[in-house]
Amino acid sequence: MKPIEIEVVVGEDGEVTLHVQGAKGKTCTDLTDEVEKALGKVTKRTATREAYEVPLKARRCARH
Numbered sequence: 001m002k003p004i005e006i007e008v009v010v011g012e013d014g015e016v017t018l019h020v021q022g023a024k025g026k027t028c029t030d031l032t033d034e035v036e037k038a039l040g041k042v043t044k045r046t047a048t049r050e051a052y053e054v055p056l057k058a059r060r061c062a063r064h
Contacts, residue, residue, distance in 0.1 A: 002022045003022055004020065004021070004022040004023045004027075005020070005022055006018060006019070006020050006023045006031065006032065006035075007019040007020075007021075008035075014040050018032050018035060018036070020032060020048075021050075022050070023047055023050060024050050024051075024053040024054065024055045025050075025051065025052075025053060025054055025055045028048075028050070028051055032037075034035065
């Protein structure tokens with residue numbers, strides 16, 4: 001299984017960008033929710049292809 005990585009980039013203007021790799025489905029927003037709350041208002045969110053994939057654990061449960 002691919003590890004989950006969260007990259008935090010702070011621009012010169014103070015704008016913060018979070019980039020998550022390896023998190024499928026809603027896992028991404030679950031992981032970044034507290035960070036987003038601490039930073040303030042979210043002005044933009046762009047979903048990657050992984051956001052539309054089903055997490056591995058959910059797939060296993062669905063097959064029973």
